[in-house]
Amino acid sequence: MLVFAHRGASAIAPENTLLAISAAVQHNADGIEFDVYQHGNEFILIHDCWLHRTTDGRGNIYDFTLAELQAFNAGQGEKIPTLAQVLTRISGACQINIEMKGVQDAQAILSYVNQVVTEQHIPANNIIYSSFDHHLLKEIKSLQPDARIGALTANKPLTYAKFAEDLQAEYMNADVTFVDQAFVEDAHARGLKIGVYTVDQAQDLARLKSWGVDMVFSNHPANAKRIIKNLK
Ligand code: G3P
Ligand code: CA
Helix, strand or coil, X not given: CEEEEECCCCCCCCCCCHHHHHXXXXXXXXXXXXXXXXXXXXXXXXXXXXXXXXXXXXXXXHHCCHHHHCCCCCCCCCCCCEHHHXXXXXXXXXXXXXEEEECCCHHHHHHHHHHHHXXXXXXHHHEEEEECCHXXXXXXXXXXXXXXXXXXXXXXXXXXXXXXXXXXCCXXXXXXXXXXXXXXXXXXXXXXXXXXXXXXXXXXHHHHHHCXXXXXXXXXXXXXXXXXXXXX
């Protein structure tokens, strides 16, 4: 069972910052997940479009220029990073799960990522595009058929993982609260991998591994990897 760092190694560094990304790389995470908003021609890492929870700013990200946003403290003196900075920092170290929270232009993010991937010699196949916005995922897949897709769900649909199969996703990523064995088996029967968020507790890790879950998102990847290694 693979471990992706959730918002970087967000248990030990401020979420969605370069510090959290670097910690996840250092801790040998199999992948790193982070949250992205489109801001003009740029893409930035932040989970909420409102600044108050994760920075010393107040208001909405769209009330500020990029330079103004990058003057805010995102924790421990960290700045809100750009997607290019983060891709460059991770480079080829592990898989890269870009969760699109506020992306309006599918072609723009594909062009942006493809350019950085080429310039920085990052393996293109390390990139996974994920979102709760399934319409956006459909557009990504139609614009770039070889894009790896992670279809997110915070619930357990009546048709289980059918939505992810319809999207030609590689991963269906589901909330730990609602995942059961039937959901896992349905995803696998459809040829999908299943990822589960957010998993930090040993009992959850053991249960999910026993069901054959392929990947978990953890705030503390080093801890999660150690626990998984000690499971039979
Ligand atoms: O990508 C999995 C997970 O990060 C989705 O939920 O709210 O933590 O972005 P959230
Ligand atoms: Ca996320």
